[in-house]
Amino acid sequence: MNTAVHRIGIVVFDGVKLLDVAGPSEVFSEANRMGAHYELTLCAVGGGAVSSSTGMTIPVDADATDPRLRFDTLLVMGGDVFPARPVDPELREAVASVAQRSGRVCSICTGAFILAAAGLLDGRRATTHWRHTGVLSRGYPDIIVEPDAIFVRDGTTFTSAGVTAGIDVALALVEDDHGEQLARQVAQSLVVFLQRPGGQSQFSPTLTGPRPQTSALRSVFDAVAADPAADHSTPKLAALAGMSPRHLTRLFHDELGTTPAKYVESVRFDGAKAALESGYTIAQAAERVGFRSPETLRRAFVARLGVPPSAYQQRFRSAQRRDATAGASRTR
Structure with a gap:
């Protein structure tokens, strides 16, 4: 030490x-x-x-x-x-x-x-x-x-x-x-978590957001988190929860203030950020988490962060290089 x-x-x-x-x-x-x-x-x-x-x-x-x-x-x-x-x-x-x-x-x-x-x-x-x-x-x-x-x-x-x-x-x-x-x-x-990762969302839908009170919604959450790239259309999620798409949408609105589609996109967006930070290409990141195309991922990044995924990844790599340089200088 x-x-x-x-x-x-x-x-x-x-x-x-x-x-x-x-x-x-x-x-x-x-x-x-x-x-x-x-x-x-x-x-x-x-x-x-x-x-x-x-x-x-x-x-x-x-x-x-x-x-x-x-x-x-x-x-x-x-x-x-x-x-x-x-x-x-x-x-x-x-x-x-x-x-x-x-x-x-x-x-x-x-x-x-x-x-x-x-x-x-x-x-x-x-x-x-x-x-x-x-x-x-x-x-x-x-x-x-x-x-x-x-x-x-x-x-x-x-x-x-x-x-x-x-x-x-x-x-x-x-x-x-x-x-x-x-x-x-x-x-x-x-009595706190070691730390949430620095890049993690303030509203991470899988980690920091509140768990739903309804057990059927919790099963939906777990299914999306386990495989973001799967078919998570509202009808599919409703079938998984054993209810109608309309009822599922109402539960999402009442308990979480969002829609099933927006929740799925949030999970996928978090996954895409993590993939880009890990070195995957934009096309690979989009495919891994279920965005239909790199262009769809690009639009999501611009809407949420104001920059395209290429710029985000470049800034992340630049920060890593600065961190490595700073760390090396502290150990000299």
Whole structure:
């Protein structure tokens, strides 16, 4: 295990989401109890205590504008104040400055807007809370926004989705630093999953979405997940569930707020993303998960992510190369 002290800076501000701060902090603190050596420093512009989203006061250790600050990992928290209002210039400049003196740079939830305002996400893949991905994309067209990823790793820059995704990305950082075994122990101690994969959808229909209450719908879910490429037309799924297509569609709407066809497409889309990330060609990915043609897959990618599958795969490969380069430099 790496026994060197790993300095983590946590940037907070008035209105910061309390769980954004508490979730990742607990992950690193729990890792310390298991042999890691994370040193957490809370920073704010001016160095004074801040008021969180709940009204609770958060004491601060350092002034975020202090040019002496250097961190191995910089975490920039989010809050409901973004994107409702622009990022304060002092906060933007402080984050831009300390990021230059930090190793990894990460945002939790709408902290992505602070990184974006500081120019730290230009040309990179990124995400934020699903409610605000459209605003991020429109406001910062140089960012390749992945609208439903739990977290995105692009080189040494990480962005994550809603508040609990901060726990996912913190566990991923611990795994990078100390290996899967320790990260798994931390997750077990906190009674959470080790981590959902970074590319997994915030609304993954097979993993993160709610299980249906109706047993017949659960059998439909399991059948689609087991073989996405099979014939999953609504009549076929209705026959599997032992009901009429109309009744099945009504159950999907009542319990899940979607249709059988849209659910099947979501499962196939997740499968196609995973296939592209694993190195399959676009045609192979389309065939593996049941899209009728590469063009159908292309339209699905453009509709959901705003980029064609070729661009998505290229960006993913570029990120892998940056990750490998960053990992090699850390081991020298």
